[in-house]
Amino acid sequence: MEALKERIRKDGSVLGGGILKVDSFINHQVDPGLMMECGRAFAKAFADTGATKILTVEISGIAPALTTALVMNLPLVYARKTKPITMPDLVLLTTAPSHTKGRMVDIMASPEYLGHSERVLIIDDFLASGQTIQALVRIIQGAGATVAGVGALIEKNFEGGRALLKDLNVPIVSLAVIASLDNGITFA
Amino acid sequence: MEALKERIRKDGSVLGGGILKVDSFINHQVDPGLMMECGRAFAKAFADTGATKILTVEISGIAPALTTALVMNLPLVYARKTKPITMPDLVLLTTAPSHTKGRMVDIMASPEYLGHSERVLIIDDFLASGQTIQALVRIIQGAGATVAGVGALIEKNFEGGRALLKDLNVPIVSLAVIASLDNGITFA
Numbered sequence: 001m002e003a004l005k006e007r008i009r010k011d012g013s014v015l016g017g018g019i020l021k022v023d024s025f026i027n028h029q030v031d032p033g034l035m036m037e038c039g040r041a042f043a044k045a046f047a048d049t050g051a052t053k054i055l056t057v058e059i060s061g062i063a064p065a066l067t068t069a070l071v072m073n074l075p076l077v078y079a080r081k082t083k084p085i086t087m088p089d090l091v092l093l094t095t096a097p098s099h100t101k102g103r104m105v106d107i108m109a110s111p112e113y114l115g116h117s118e119r120v121l122i123i124d125d126f127l128a129s130g131q132t133i134q135a136l137v138r139i140i141q142g143a144g145a146t147v148a149g150v151g152a153l154i155e156k157n158f159e160g161g162r163a164l165l166k167d168l169n170v171p172i173v174s175l176a177v178i179a180s181l182d183n184g185i186t187f188a
Numbered sequence: 189m190e191a192l193k194e195r196i197r198k199d200g201s202v203l204g205g206g207i208l209k210v211d212s213f214i215n216h217q218v219d220p221g222l223m224m225e226c227g228r229a230f231a232k233a234f235a236d237t238g239a240t241k242i243l244t245v246e247i248s249g250i251a252p253a254l255t256t257a258l259v260m261n262l263p264l265v266y267a268r269k270t271k272p273i274t275m276p277d278l279v280l281l282t283t284a285p286s287h288t289k290g291r292m293v294d295i296m297a298s299p300e301y302l303g304h305s306e307r308v309l310i311i312d313d314f315l316a317s318g319q320t321i322q323a324l325v326r327i328i329q330g331a332g333a334t335v336a337g338v339g340a341l342i343e344k345n346f347e348g349g350r351a352l353l354k355d356l357n358v359p360i361v362s363l364a365v366i367a368s369l370d371n372g373i374t375f376a
Contacts, residue, residue, distance in 0.1 A: 021274040028275065029301040030264040032257040059246045059266070063254055069220040070255075076218040078247070084289060086209040087216065101272060113217040 001041050001175040004153060005187055007034060014181045018128075018156065019099070026125055026153065027060045032067075038175055039067025042123060042151045045173040046072070051121035051148040053077060053114070055136055057107055064153050065123040074121075079109040079136060088112065092142045096135035099128060107135045114143035127152035127174055130161025137168065154178060157188055189229050189363040192341065193375055195222060202369045206316075206344065207287070214313055214341065215248045220255075226363055227255025230311060230339045233361040234260070239309035239336040241265060241302070243324055245295055252341050253311040262309075267297040267324060276300065280330045284323035287316060295323045302331035315340035315362055318349025325356065342366060345376055 013021045025031040042064070051072065056065035057079040069076035083091065083106075093108040114120065120140045122133055133150055140147050147170050155161065155174030162172055177188040201209045213219040230252070239260065244253035245267040257264040271279065271294075281296040302308065308328045310321055321338055328335050335358050343349065343362030350360055365376040 015274065019274060023274050023298065024301065027272070028265060028268065028298055030254065030257070030266070032254060032264060033261065035254070036258060059250070059268070062247070062250045063264075066218065066220060066223070066251055066254055067258075069218070070224060073221065076220060076251075077216060078218070080216065080247070082289065084215070086203065086207060086211050101270065110211065110216055113212065 001038065003034060003037055004176045007031070008154065008176055008185060012185060014185060018159065018181055020154065020156070020178065020181060020185070022154070026063065030063045035063045035067045038064050038153055039071045041175055042068040042173065043071035046121055046149045046151065046171065049121060049148040049171065050119050053118045053120050054123055055079065055109070055114075055120045055140065056123050057081070057132060057136060061124040064125060068121075068123050068151070075113075077109060077113045079107050079139060081105050081107060083108060092139045094135045094138045096132045097129070098132075099126075107132070107139065109139050109143070111143050114140060114145045116144040118145040119148040120145050121148045121151065123151045125153050127155040127161045127172070128159040130159075130164035133161065134164060137165070149173065156181070189226065191222060191225055192364045195219070196342065196364055196373060200373060202373060206347065206369055208342065208344070208366065208369060208373070210342070214251065218251045223251045223255045226252050226341055227259045229363055230256040230361065231259035234309055234337045234339065234359065237309060237336040237359060238307050241306045241308050242311055243267065243297070243302075243308045243328065244311050245269070245320060245324060249312040252313060256309075256311050256339070263301075265297060265301045267295050267327060269293050269295060271296060280327045282323045282326045284320045285317070287314075295320070295327065297327050297331070299331050302328060302333045304332040306333040307336040308333050309336045309339065311339045313341050315343040315349045315360070316347040318347075318352035321349065322352060325353070337361065344369070
C-alpha cells in the first residue's frame, strides 16, 4: 500500500538490530486516517475469506485490527499479555518471543470469544519472525476455531515469518514489505 | 449514551469488589460499531475544546480513543505501561494503581509527541477513582501541554474520580454513569 510505504519512508527510522521504529504513526502515536486506509486495504484483501472474527494481540496490533474490524463489520478480540481479573479462570495461554521487549511474553485469550465455528482473521502490526502470529494461530486452533488469513501492516521478509506460516494455507497479506534494514529502509 | 447503557445492561457482569466485567464488547472482545458510536458521541461532546491530540493509556482505552480520533481527525497517543526499545531514552513516567491488576503500574509517554502547544483530550474506558486519568494529566502537564477534556466510556461515580479531577476545570464526559454495583448494575 503506497500510502503506508511513503509514511515509513518519511517517518520510520532504523534503530539497528533489525528494529524499525514507527512510533510516530503506528506504535505510540497513531495516525487514525492512515490506520483506516490500512483497514480498508485489509478488508478488500480478505473479503472472500469468510472471516467471522478478527484476532490481534495487544498492544500495537489493536489500531489496525480495529479499523479492519470497523470496515468488515466483525467483532475484534485482542489477546492479552497479562491476565486481568476480569478474565475467566481458564484461558488459552501460549508464549512468544518479543522483539521489542527482548524476552518471552505470555499471550492469552478467553475461549469464551473463540468458538468452534469461528473463522478468525489475524491482524497485527508486524510480520517478522512470525512467532507472535504463530502464537495466535495456536490459540485459534486450541479453541477449535479456524484461521481465515493473516494480515500485517509491515512485513520484514528477511526474518522468515512468511515461510513459517506457509503450511497454514491461508492468504498472508502485508501492506508494506521490507527487504532490508541494513542501509536504510529497502522495500521488496 | 443509551446504546452503551443498553449493552452494559445486557452483557456487563458484576464480579464483586466494584469490578464491572465488559470483556465481551470493550475489554477483550471489542464491538467496533459500538466503539464508533462512542467515538462520535465524544467528538460531539468535545467539539468546542480546541483539542489537537488525543491521549489514552494502553490497553483498553485504545479502542474508544481511536474511534474518537478517527471522527475528530486528530492524532492519538497511547501511553505505555512497559517501555519498548523503540522508545527514546528519556520518557515521562508516572505510576497509578491498577484496579484490574491489583498493583501499581508504570504509565509513560514520549515527550516527542506531546508538544507545549498541544491541547490534549484524554479518553479512557473507565473513570473510577480517577487515578489513572490523573496520571495522564501529570504526563500532559509534565510535557508542558494542556488538558482539553476528559472522556470515559463508563464512570463509576461512587469511586470519586470526578471530584479528584474537578480542579482541572475541563469538561468531563462519561457516556454511561454507574451509581452502584451493589445489587446488579444501577445507572445514575
